[in-house]
Amino acid sequence: MSARFTGKTVLVTGAGSGIGRAVAVAFAAEGAKLVLAGRGAAPLEETGALITTAGGEALVVTADVSRARDVRALVRTAVDHFGRLDVAVNNAGIFRGGAPLADLPVEDWQALLDINLTGVLHCLQAEIAQMRADGGGAIVNVSSNLGAHMRIPNVAGYLTSKAAVSTLTRAAALDHIQDGVRINAVSPGASDTTMSLRPGETPADRTARMKEQSPLGRVSATEEVAAAVLYLASPDAASVVGTDLVVDGGAAA
Numbered sequence: 001m002s003a004r005f006t007g008k009t010v011l012v013t014g015a016g017s018g019i020g021r022a023v024a025v026a027f028a029a030e031g032a033k034l035v036l037a038g039r040g041a042a043p044l045e046e047t048g049a050l051i052t053t054a055g056g057e058a059l060v061v062t063a064d065v066s067r068a069r070d071v072r073a074l075v076r077t078a079v080d081h082f083g084r085l086d087v088a089v090n091n092a093g094i095f096r097g098g099a100p101l102a103d104l105p106v107e108d109w110q111a112l113l114d115i116n117l118t119g120v121l122h123c124l125q126a127e128i129a130q131m132r133a134d135g136g137g138a139i140v141n142v143s144s145n146l147g148a149h150m151r152i153p154n155v156a157g158y159l160t161s162k163a164a165v166s167t168l169t170r171a172a173a174l175d176h177i178q179d180g181v182r183i184n185a186v187s188p189g190a191s192d193t194t195m196s197l198r199p200g201e202t203p204a205d206r207t208a209r210m211k212e213q214s215p216l217g218r219v220s221a222t223e224e225v226a227a228a229v230l231y232l233a234s235p236d237a238a239s240v241v242g243t244d245l246v247v248d249g250g251a252a253a
Helices: 018-029 041-053 068-082 106-134 156-179 203-213 222-233
Strands: 009-013 033-038 057-062 087-090 137-142 181-188 244-247
Touching (some): 009 018, 009 068, 009 106, 018 041, 018 057, 018 222, 033 041, 033 068, 041 057, 057 068, 068 106, 087 222, 106 137, 106 156, 106 181, 137 156, 156 181, 156 244, 181 222, 222 244
Parallel strands (some): 009 033, 009 087, 033 057, 137 181, 181 244
């Protein structure tokens, strides 16, 4: 295993499960000090235990990305504890769907925008301010192949929120590369997480469905998505600015 992030401080939101957990564990395996953020302490502690048991270092901070004050406090806590912020992965998000646009509850629409889009805005503003003061850094937003890259019926709110994240990523990248802050996105498709399971579907059912639906014939492993995130955050991607890397087994090709 390489150590591209030895001594670096990495903040991951939505780190309590799924892609966020896989990203955090992957960074720790390459020498990073992790700040694990999310709304629930218990799953974050589980991720932290995976890291510390393997000899890494992790700080757990509960925060709601839809509240700007929470995010500002999160970044302050990270810097107070580790001294600086080098990398941030804005992964926190929710999925709601199942109804056509005309029947979409406005509460679901608002929640999707508050967390998936405005939450990323809050994170970007706090992280960029700190990284600009520290002399630079790298940020990776986790978007989705649903939105800017492809659409499916009955998830208009989710599609809109994630398409906006893809655009926001590019806009922020252009605004802040001269500050030394390099910003990109990863857009996963169906991954080995509970979010990719349909109502009442088992993992075995999903495996059978994906053999028919995905060009690759399966969901992506969370470790595969994490590898894309680490690449974009690493010196290997030093000239990659404002890209949106789709990791979906060819679904949006």
